[in-house]
Amino acid sequence: MKETIELNTEFDLQQYLSEFSFCENSNLFYEGQNTRVKYIYLNNGIKLPKFINEFWTSKQRQANSIHEVSYRACFKPQLPRFFIELLTQPKDIVYDPFSGRGTTIIEASLLNRKVIANDINPLSEILCKARLFIPDLNILKQRLDSIEISNDIKTEIDLLMFFYPETLKEILSIRQYLIEKKNSEKEDKIDSWIRMVATNRLTGHSKGFFSVYTLPPNQAISAKNQKKINEQKNQKPEYRNTKEIILKKTKDLIRTISHQQIELLKRTGEKAIFLSKDARETNEINNNSVQLTVTSPPFLDVVQYADDNWLRCWFNNIDAEEVGRKITMSKKIEDWSNIMSNVFKQLYRITKPMGYVAFEVGEVRNGKIRLDEYVAEIGINQGFSCIGIMINEQIFTKTANLWGVSNNEKGTNTNRIVIFQKR
Secondary structure (H helix, E strand, O other), X not given: OOOOOOOOOOOOXXXXXXXXXXXXXXXXXXXXOEOEEEEEEOOOOOEEEEEEXXXXXXXXXXXXXXXXXXXXXXXXXXXXXXXXXXXXXOOOEEEEOOOOOOHHHHHHHHOOOEEEEEOOOHHHHHHHHHHHOOOOHHHHHHHHHHOOOOOOOOOOOOOOOOXXXXXXXXXXXXXXXXXXXXXXXXXXXXXXXXXXXXXXXXXXXXXXXXXXXXXXXXXXXXXXHHHHHHHHOOOOOOOOOHHHHXXXXXXXXXXXXXXXXXXXXXXXXXXXXXXXXXXXXXXXXXXOOEEEEEEOOOOOOOOOHHHHHHHXXXXXXXOHHHHHHHOOOOOOHHHHHHHHHHHHHHHHHHEEEEEEEEEEEOEEXXXXXXXXXXXXXXXXXXXXXEEXXXXXXXXXXXXXXXXXXXXXXXXOOEEEEEEEEOO
């Protein structure tokens, strides 16, 4: 177990990363390696270390089942846990300006940290906040049973290429129930849980979803393309019991969570701050208040929001086109850098003196653009000290290589995290 550093003492993070050696006993083929340190020069002439090692693996401290919510391009819980354990103390504030499905927020809450989440996508809060309040299964079942299934609710869009008619009636009834609860300001934590799970179970590639076979839930598909899949696979939607699926997914989500962790999430959730804003305009967050930010921003060539989220937005009565217009899309590295520069301006304002930012980015366009090096310069220009770039390499076993899994091809199997400190 990695010990949390006493942060009131002088802590040399560069030295810690340089001397780090990971060993996982369950891996028969790999016994750990020392960090490899390489140096690069940024365009501004600053010399910067890159720390390359396997700092965590997917097996290490198996992630809590509460994380198992599908979302496009999200990092594994082991990433924020590494930094939260290392660089914060209980009750410190941990922030994520691009919260996504809420991995940083959930992991920080499990570790008894205070949390602030922001994401301009309103689906982010729907998928994250509810998981801080774990429902009693009996109460959840009673609530689901109380939702009447109506034959009279109509929808303005054709969804029968995804759902069996009786299943669609159930979805429409649950949707209408949640709309009425929200509009009357009577939506409680049980309702929010139902909303979260139903949103996550709308479409997918197994019988654990409401839909006929389609792409995984984090890969949206249009109605037109779903018709093509149905024709190619010679399939038709079959009946799915939505209430049973919601209960089953709930049991899956809470299967490894302890009573103590449920109470911890609840206490954190009651004081958690959720924002749905542009990450450059988070004035609600106090100056010098955040000990650690762990995040991963949208990269270049991101998908169109409405195309990716139209069905989830429809279910939650959200205008996907309107949300999409608020999201800044950047295909040019110069435009992306300008946006991130203003994000870092906010991060510098809210970060405590000696606090940290861990900013995960990837190689894009087959490694032609190294966003980590751009980010390093951006953070430095906004006042941060850059400790270095940490590259977590996934070490594959010999067995994996037998199956043709190669090491770090085109950056696919690495995390690149640029680490900053406010000094």
